Amino acid sequence: MSQRCTHLDHVHAVTPKTPNGCEECLATGSGWVHLRLCLECGHVGCCDDSPNRHATKHFHATTHPVMRSFERGEDWGWCFVDELFMEPAPEATAEPAPKAAAEPAPGATAASAPRTAR
Numbered sequence: 001m002s003q004r005c006t007h008l009d010h011v012h013a014v015t016p017k018t019p020n021g022c023e024e025c026l027a028t029g030s031g032w033v034h035l036r037l038c039l040e041c042g043h044v045g046c047c048d049d050s051p052n053r054h055a056t057k058h059f060h061a062t063t064h065p066v067m068r069s070f071e072r073g074e075d076w077g078w079c080f081v082d083e084l085f086m087e088p089a090p091e092a093t094a095e096p097a098p099k100a101a102a103e104p105a106p107g108a109t110a111a112s113a114p115r116t117a118r
Contacts, residue, residue, distance in 0.1 A: 005079040005086060007065040013092040014042035016070065022046040024054045029089075034071055039090065040064035056080070066090060 017023060022032045022045050024081065032046030036055035041064055047054030055067055057082045068077040068089035077089035 004080065005066065005082050005084050005090065007079050007081055008090055008093075010064065011039045011066050011090045011092050012041075014039060016044050017042045018044045022050070022052075022054050024057075025050075026050060030064055032096075034069070036067045037066050037070040039066045039068055039077065039092070044070055 025032050032050040034047040036045050043058050045058045065081040066079050075089050076087040
């Protein structure tokens with residue numbers, strides 16, 4: 001029986017925050033070996049073969065469980081919590097519908113509703 005990742009609800013359609021490299025390495029002038037993309041927030045971090053291991057450090061700091069390779073031609077992911085390799089990498093499912101605007105309290109009128117600044 002194959003194991004399934006139990007954290008796929010954390011996978012979102014993210015935009016890489018630093019598409020040109022590891023966020024922390026770019027800030028400090030460090031180098032990296034391979035890049036990983038957090039599928040919860042879009043953080044780009046360096047792999048565990050890199051000197052600073054920022055992708056794993058990001059998981060420990062944020063508990064964002066699922067990442068994928070951010071290398072051209074690679075299509076795999078990793079769940080830190082389940083310690084599970086996934087190929088192909090998980091993709092975001094449909095995002096939840098936006099919440100509707102709050103209804104006014106019963107008995108409230110337009111005149112008594114709070115005003116918003118313009």
